Amino acid sequence: MAERKMVTKAGKGLKAVVSLVRDRVKAVSFSGDFYLYPEESMRELEKSLEGIRATETEYEISTRLMIAARKAGTEMAGVTTHEMARAVAKAIAEERGSA
């Protein structure tokens, strides 16, 4: 399991925790002091990354998150799907590097 903390462009804290199994993402969780609603839709964003290959690019991860957010009617402030993707991609890179 690897985690990546970052400060978003809006000055909010974002942390992504990622676990990998056989070079695929098993689970992702996001936390921080940003705004995202409806709150329950966070789970849809996290689920959209479960099972993806660990080799996916930041852009591919960002697209998955963006589609999940659009489907769930998610609104965000203080964080973007691109920043979430960057945190996930960096956490994956760290985890793969330490494997």
Next chain:
Amino acid sequence: MKWRIIHRELHTGPMNMGIDEALAEMAAAEKSPPTIRFYSWNPPGISVGRFQRLREAVKTEKCSRMGIDYLRRMSGGGTACHSSEIAYSITAPGYVFPRYADDAFMLVCTQVASALASLGIKAEYRPLDEIMAGGKKIGWSAFTFRNGAVIFQGSVFYGFDFASMAAATGTSPAKLKEAVTCVKDFSRATENDLEIALEKCFTKGKEWKRGVLAKEELERAEELSERYSGREWNFSI
């Protein structure tokens, strides 16, 4: 639509969160009017935002020893100290109040800055969700929108218990003093003056009347407050 203004009441943290959620729920169902409610926490407490990890942001064992409440809010945003503040909430259907966070922060935080200006305090809104005076935070705010209704929560620090709040959040009083200020640092206004100033700015241009919480609202709030007292909700992230 006529707004209801509720004068400041003291409740526990979980009950305050339960009331706000109950009012939003009932406003969405058009069983409650849009409401601006003033309140304080008794005992004092710390709240974290909806997506924060409480165990990372708050020294829970110290809080328990010091009699400080802690909980996770329904609204997003960061850690908030509830020691000597005038807190407020705005609960309303999304068609009578901005339903997007950025718009809501801009509206309410500039109203709070105007209220402070009326007390002689030069304050300004700093996006995304802060109110600053003298380069330090004097007020915070938070937002969520669920099931058609807005919950906007915030407060202005009237005074600030730096020692307790520093211990509760694992920082030093000196460090906290570098970042936080309060009304008492700038003005001889009373807590009541601050509440009146906020009320004037929040109600400007609105049709409103004073009111109290209805029995049904309190009953629902009591049910909901149990969640904010429990580990399942507070530590689920």
